[in-house]
Amino acid sequence: MSTQDQARLSNAENMIAAIAPMLRGLGHVAVGSQSPIPGSAALLAQALSGGTMRVSILGSREQNPFTDGGRELFDCAGQGRIDAFFLSGGQIDGAANINLVGTGDIETYPRHQQRFPGSFGSAYLYFVVPRVILFREEHTPRTLVRAVDFISAPGTSAPEVYRPGGPHALVTSRCVFSFDKPTARFTLLSVHPGVTVDEVRACTGFDYAVPPVVPQTPAPDASTLALLRGDIAQMVAKTYPAFALKTWGNSIAQ
Amino acid sequence: MQAGRPVDPHPQHKVPSPARIDLRLPPAKKTPKYCRYPTGKGASIGTEKNMLTSTPPVISVGALAARIANGAKVVLPPDYSGCAMAVVAELMRRRVRDLHLIGAPVIGFQADQLIGAGCVAGIEAAAITLGEHGLAPRFTAALKRGEIEMWDATCPAIHAGLQASEKGVPFMPMRGLIGSDLLRVRPDWKVIDNPLAEDGKRDPIAIIPAIRPDIALFHAAKADAHGNIWIGIRRELMLMAHASKSTLVTVEEIVEGNLLDDPALAAGTISSLYVTALAVAPHGAAPIGLADCYDADGAALAGYATAARTADGFRDWLDRHLERALVPA
Numbered sequence: 006m007s008t009q010d011q012a013r014l015s016n017a018e019n020m021i022a023a024i025a026p027m028l029r030g031l032g033h034v035a036v037g038s039q040s041p042i043p044g045s046a047a048l049l050a051q052a053l054s055g056g057t058m059r060v061s062i063l064g065s066r067e068q069n070p071f072t073d074g075g076r077e078l079f080d081c082a083g084q085g086r087i088d089a090f091f092l093s094g095g096q097i098d099g100a101a102n103i104n105l106v107g108t109g110d111i112e113t114y115p116r117h118q119q120r121f122p123g124s125f126g127s128a129y130l131y132f133v134v135p136r137v138i139l140f141r142e143e144h145t146p147r148t149l150v151r152a153v154d155f156i157s158a159p160g161t162s163a164p165e166v167y168r169p170g171g172p173h174a175l176v177t178s179r180c181v182f183s184f185d186k187p188t189a190r191f192t193l194l195s196v197h198p199g200v201t202v203d204e205v206r207a208c209t210g211f212d213y214a215v216p217p218v219v220p221q222t223p224a225p226d227a228s229t230l231a232l233l234r235g236d237i238a239q240m241v242a243k244t245y246p247a248f249a250l251k252t253w254g255n256s257i258a259q
Numbered sequence: 260m261q262a263g264r265p266v267d268p269h270p271q272h273k274v275p276s277p278a279r280i281d282l283r284l285p286p287a288k289k290t291p292k293y294c295r296y297p298t299g300k301g302a303s304i305g306t307e308k309n310m311l312t313s314t315p316p317v318i319s320v321g322a323l324a325a326r327i328a329n330g331a332k333v334v335l336p337p338d339y340s341g342c343a344m345a346v347v348a349e350l351m352r353r354r355v356r357d358l359h360l361i362g363a364p365v366i367g368f369q370a371d372q373l374i375g376a377g378c379v380a381g382i383e384a385a386a387i388t389l390g391e392h393g394l395a396p397r398f399t400a401a402l403k404r405g406e407i408e409m410w411d412a413t414c415p416a417i418h419a420g421l422q423a424s425e426k427g428v429p430f431m432p433m434r435g436l437i438g439s440d441l442l443r444v445r446p447d448w449k450v451i452d453n454p455l456a457e458d459g460k461r462d463p464i465a466i467i468p469a470i471r472p473d474i475a476l477f478h479a480a481k482a483d484a485h486g487n488i489w490i491g492i493r494r495e496l497m498l499m500a501h502a503s504k505s506t507l508v509t510v511e512e513i514v515e516g517n518l519l520d521d522p523a524l525a526a527g528t529i530s531s532l533y534v535t536a537l538a539v540a541p542h543g544a545a546p547i548g549l550a551d552c553y554d555a556d557g558a559a560l561a562g563y564a565t566a567a568r569t570a571d572g573f574r575d576w577l578d579r580h581l582e583r584a585l586v587p588a
Contacts, residue, residue, distance in 0.1 A: 074498055075495040076418035120403070122394060123384060123386030124385055125385050129416070131435070132434055133435060157440070163437075163438075247391055
């Protein structure tokens with residue numbers, strides 16, 4: 006492998022590199038089950054935090070501090086003890102509404118065109134965790150839609166609704182959007198290496214703001230990349246073996 | 260209306276809703292009393308003969324499954340917890356009908372298998388998924404054909420409903436939810452104005468009715484001779500047991516002594532106060548696995564996920580599976 010190839014990031018690594026800096030300075034980052042990309046980003050951010058960040062990963066044996074059953078994560082979040090969490094969606098729309106239930110007219114519920122697994126904890130955590138980072142590797146008009154068919158959790162709420170939390174950004178395999186709460190709208194923050202602004206427009210079903218100059222998503226420096234592909238990959242493999250194998254190959258698998 | 264039984268939000272569907280199906284427990288003579296603490300003195304491993312004492316009886320896996328009647332409302336744990344797969348196999352063998360399943364709070368292989376075998380009328384869960392093995396195919400197919408009722412939830416709402424039942428109160432308030440379409444498809448969930456809000460300040464808050472299952476069914480590493488069940492940190496199993504009218508458990512083994520005597524073990528032990536009956540089922544959570552005991556059998560789970568993509572594939576899998584599974588004593 007040439008030096009150039011080694012420096013090239015996979016889609017997953019681009020997303021990890023985009024998410025990790027968003028966690029800088031936070032005290033407690035929690036990761037849901039089946040979220041290997043945010044999980045990797047959180048472990049990387051923790052390694053770079055100099056021991057100040059706690060990372061809790063559901064489904065992990067070692068990175069899981071909870072001893073009071075499935076409910077503890079939610080009770081912990083409800084008290085404001087979790088600073089950041091990650092949500093995805095079968096559909097995500099331009100107002101940061103997410104759909105984890107299914108597609109098709111809601112009047113036909115529950116006989117969806119396409120059924121997704123279900124809302125998990127989204128309808129609660131989206132409200133109470135201050136910094137929720139949305140992630141979706143597939144960036145197409147099918148996943149990033151004008152309006153979701155079913156709102157598992159809304160992007161914004163009326164002023165009288167208790168809501169200390171909400172969306173902070175949306176990270177895909179092509180780009181990073183930031184979310185502006187007052188206008189309930191995304192702004193294109195950066196594009197990953199090799200991706201153009203026009204390509205993002207063509208692949209996105211919702212409208213969003215575009216600044217005059219859109220930078221490239223900052224690549225991790227050589228030592229950070231080495232950390233990710235070394236120690237962090239080994240840690241990730243313990244909880245997400247299939248993902249680690251796909252992303253970093255056989256040398257990482259336990 | 261009984262607290263915790265959801266109002267049918269989809270009256271257009273012809274399948275029976277849990278509000279209309281028979282939720283009665285098995286005949287009274289088969290229901291043990293479990294209202295007194297075991298004294299320890301004289302308590303022994305129960306049998307069918309002494310099931311009216313305070314110690315829950317130890318019965319066969321088949322007899323345990325036989326206590327789950329058609330139409331029962333059964334709460335089941337997620338795949339990462341303790342799944343009583345040997346009992347699930349018996350339920351499919353018996354072709355139990357019209358179960359109302361509750362995932363605490365999400366559910367995987369147990370639900371997909373029972374749905375595929377035609378055992379389920381309705382399901383309440385925050386998600387139905389086979390995890391890294393993908394969407395739950397028999398669930399998805401049954402939903403599309405209108406064969407099962409669905410009560411979509413969110414994880415903390417299931418926890419809140421079970422906690423309300425645990426406390427004997429009619430509902431629990433819960434943050435979030437307002438503006439979610441879950442409130443449209445769950446008319447049994449309400450939004451009220453916080454009666455304790457600061458003067459003049461509106462504070463809408465959702466309330467979740469108590470979820471009162473007929474039966475909690477799960478698998479754990481060990482029980483003692485008194486019927487106490489050690490679950491370690493898997494305390495959603497404790498919540499399930501506290502919230503349900505009765506609790507049926509399979510365990511890897513029954514150990515000597517009393518788990519409540521050792522404070523380190525007692526903290527992770529469900530008292531027999533809550534346990535109705537148990538059965539010994541070595542490897543009873545296979546192929547899903549049991550944390551710190553044995554791992555998931557990835558090949559078997561992947562094999563199921565592939566076979567269950569079609570109704571025919573599922574039937575072939577079920578025939579093979581039931582041949583291999585324990586035959587009830």
